Amino acid sequence: MQLTPYVDTLRHELAAAADAGGDEARALAERLTSPLESATRLILLNALSAAMDEVTRELAPGSVHVRLRGLDPEFVVTPTPAHETYEEAAERESPPTPYVPPEGDESGAARINLRLPAHLKTRAEEAAGQEGLSVNAWLVRAVAAALDSGERGRPTGRRRHGGQQGYTGWVR
DSSP states (O other): OOOHHHHHHHHHHHHHHHHTTOHHHHHHHHHHHHHHHHHHHHHHHHHHHHHHHHHHHHHTTSEEEEEEETTEEEEEEEOOOOOOOHHHHHHHSOOOOOOOOOTTOOOOOOOOOOOOOHHHHHHHHHHHHHTTOOHHHHHHHHHHHHHHHHHHOOSSEEEEETTEEEEESOOO
């Protein structure tokens, strides 16, 4: 994306406003436009970066990042990973086992309030419906599966190894 047309438009608008103030104002505007160009570009980049942060929050787990190439920004879009259909997943692997609480777990159920972005809520409802489960049962199974797989090896995060600290995970 080229910022030059936007900077030129701002320069033109400043000159038009200075014309109304006479020769002294016009001369002052001409002296100010060059130093203001870099400040204008920086402000535009900050606005674009803030906008892409908002877009990224709505696209999660997809994302949009702003990169600076020379004087102009570029947008890098990482789409949400394509999800296979329920039928494709069923062909690929055996049916999932329902969550069964461990023996001796007499704690009963605990209540938790979970706030999901609307698009994730819709996807969770669709996934639960495809498996013939309530959203609550589907979420319980998903959390249990995530925690069970986490015990075998965590893909991200920080943990201690024999008194030493180690970091694992991915960096973008």
